[in-house]
Amino acid sequence: MNNQIRKFYYGDIPEDNSGSNLEVAKSEKVHDWPLWEVFVRSKQGLDHKHVGSLHAADAAMAIENARDVYTRRQEGVSLWVVESKYIHASNPDEAESLYDPANDKVYRHPAFYDLPDEVGHM
Amino acid sequence: MSIQDLEKIFQDKIDKEIKIEPRDWMPEAYRKTNIRQISQHAHSEIVGMLPEGNWISRAPSLKRKAILIAKVQDEGGHGLYLYSSAETLGMGRDEMINDLHSGKAKYSSIFNYPSLTWADMGAIGWLVDGAAILNQVMLCRTSYGPYARALVRICKEESFHQRQGFESLLVLSRGTNEQKAMCQDAINRWWWPSLMMFGPKDSESTNSDQSMKWKIKRKTNDELRQQFIDMIAEQIKVLGMTLPDDKLKWNEERKHYDFGEINWDEFWNVVKGNGPCNKQRLAARNKAHNEGAWVRDAAIAYANKKANLKNQEAA
Numbered sequence: 001m002n003n004q005i006r007k008f009y010y011g012d013i014p015e016d017n018s019g020s021n022l023e024v025a026k027s028e029k030v031h032d033w034p035l036w037e038v039f040v041r042s043k044q045g046l047d048h049k050h051v052g053s054l055h056a057a058d059a060a061m062a063i064e065n066a067r068d069v070y071t072r073r074q075e076g077v078s079l080w081v082v083e084s085k086y087i088h089a090s091n092p093d094e095a096e097s098l099y100d101p102a103n104d105k106v107y108r109h110p111a112f113y114d115l116p117d118e119v120g121h122m
Numbered sequence: 123m124s125i126q127d128l129e130k131i132f133q134d135k136i137d138k139e140i141k142i143e144p145r146d147w148m149p150e151a152y153r154k155t156n157i158r159q160i161s162q163h164a165h166s167e168i169v170g171m172l173p174e175g176n177w178i179s180r181a182p183s184l185k186r187k188a189i190l191i192a193k194v195q196d197e198g199g200h201g202l203y204l205y206s207s208a209e210t211l212g213m214g215r216d217e218m219i220n221d222l223h224s225g226k227a228k229y230s231s232i233f234n235y236p237s238l239t240w241a242d243m244g245a246i247g248w249l250v251d252g253a254a255i256l257n258q259v260m261l262c263r264t265s266y267g268p269y270a271r272a273l274v275r276i277c278k279e280e281s282f283h284q285r286q287g288f289e290s291l292l293v294l295s296r297g298t299n300e301q302k303a304m305c306q307d308a309i310n311r312w313w314w315p316s317l318m319m320f321g322p323k324d325s326e327s328t329n330s331d332q333s334m335k336w337k338i339k340r341k342t343n344d345e346l347r348q349q350f351i352d353m354i355a356e357q358i359k360v361l362g363m364t365l366p367d368d369k370l371k372w373n374e375e376r377k378h379y380d381f382g383e384i385n386w387d388e389f390w391n392v393v394k395g396n397g398p399c400n401k402q403r404l405a406a407r408n409k410a411h412n413e414g415a416w417v418r419d420a421a422i423a424y425a426n427k428k429a430n431l432k433n434q435e436a437a
Contacts, residue, residue, distance in 0.1 A: 032422045035209065052272065053206040055215060057421035058428065069199045073279070092145050 034083050036062040038070055041078035048080050056081075136337050141267040144210040152336055156266050157211045158227075159338065161218045164204035166230035168222075169403050171197045173237040174246065182240060189286050190243060196279050203272035210268045223408050225395065232319050234397030241294055241301075241308035247287015249309075249316040252354065255280050256346050257320070265337040288357065295361045309358070310366045317381075318389045320347040348378055355379045 033055040039048035051070045056062035062081040070076065090098055106112050115122060128147050135142065142148055171194045178194065181187035205215055221227035232250055237243065258280060262273045294305040324344040333339045351370075358365055369382035391397065 033418070035215075051275075052203055052268075053209065054202060057418075058425035061421065061425075069202050072195065072199060089145060092143065093147065 033057050034085070036066075036081045037084050037087055038062075038066045039080040039082070040066075040070055040076045042075045044077055048078065053084060133335075136265050136335075139337075141270065142265055143267045151332070152338075153211050155333065155336075155338060156269065157208055157213050160204055160208040160211075160266075160269050161213065161221070162228050162230075164201045164208060164218070165222045165227055166233065167197045167201035167204065169229045169233045169407065170250075172403055172406055173233060173235070173399075174243060176237050177240060177243050180240070181243075186243075186290070193247070193283050193286065196283065200276045200279070203275055204269075207266075207268040207272045211266075219411070223404065223411060225404060228393070230319060231389070231392040231397060232315050234392050234400045234403060235312070235315050236399050238311070239304050239308060241291065241304040242312065244287045244290035244294065244305070245308035245312040247283050247285075248291060248357075249287075249312050249354065250319070251280060251283040251287060253316050253319045253346075253350050255284055256350050256353075260339070260341045260346065263337070263340050288361075291361055291363075295363060305361070306363050309363055313365050313367070314384060314388075315392075317347060317351070317384055318392075320344075320350065322386070322389070351379050351381055 035053055035055055037053050038051050040051050041048045054062065054065050054069060056065050059081060063079055066079050066081055067076070071079070102108075129149060132142075132146075132148060132152075135146075142152075174190060174194050174197075178187060178190050181190050205218060208218060209215060218227065222229065232253075237246065255277065258273050258277050262270055262277060264270045264273065291305050291309075294301040321343040324342045334342075355365065355370060355372075367382045369380060371380050372378075373380045392400070395401075
């Protein structure tokens, strides 16, 4: 007999029949609202940080929703929203070759240079 | 590179506590497990707004109403952070929502219980959010980057949820006899379901602890459950109330509280859809989604109209 018992974790409930026969939500058509990435500047002097994403019909709605969802505790003085499709990203698989040239240029670092103490703080 | 090589590099990152980000290579099973867990976590937040939303119009004071609204708003926001994280793994929002509404996707069973009195708001904040906090703090160290970051944000906001719940019960516990009785009654009804939030016992275990190996989970169900019981058993003394478990007792050798057996039949029944409010919860969600369709459609129509106007002006 195959005694395969599964270990479960919070939220990790098996995909058994849930037993519900409900009227499924009607609008099966694709949610036309595009996805936007949200960046928040929490304080003057800091840069914008990526905090997450949201769906919105247009830029104005995206900004308002971003304010409602990502700055509820006054963590923002400025918001950027960018449609996700306009974000271009480097390929992580190519990270090694992309960044490799920077790895062996130790002369870019101040510690490479040996100066006598009399020079003082430099 | 072969699959085995990729898997080895992947497991290496996990072992070194290097986070996995959206475009990194990952085993298909890792992707699927995370999608399921994160989206179900998101569904739990959204459905969790319902038992509390029930009391917004009937909160005993303006202060309590404002607090409850703020908490429910937070839950909506948490749902969003989690949906966003799940979407980075390649599942669209529509598909996740449809799975919730059709009953295919699960959400935390605790929200299938009814909120019968005002004291339930306090009990939910203290016990249910308390249990969620333990789990979420643990998950802040989960291996998938976007999920971990969403959880850090969630944890910051979650602590007021538990504090306001306890404080609300504290006020009741110092009130009239009716208020004290209402407080005790709410605790009696929410205690065991809160323990069930941590899932089945570890002893129903599997051959490969894949979730632990991939550091999706960092602590087991029983560990978290014990941590929760030890914490609550002390805090309840401040309220002068009792927990509905006659087997609850401090064990000096184990340095933990012993506790009674959970009713696992009830647990599985509720998970399978036969809890007190399963049907109402899904019905409420479907109703909201259907009746709100015109808003979504109108927003798109308006956005298109503005875009066309702009194009015409440019032409």
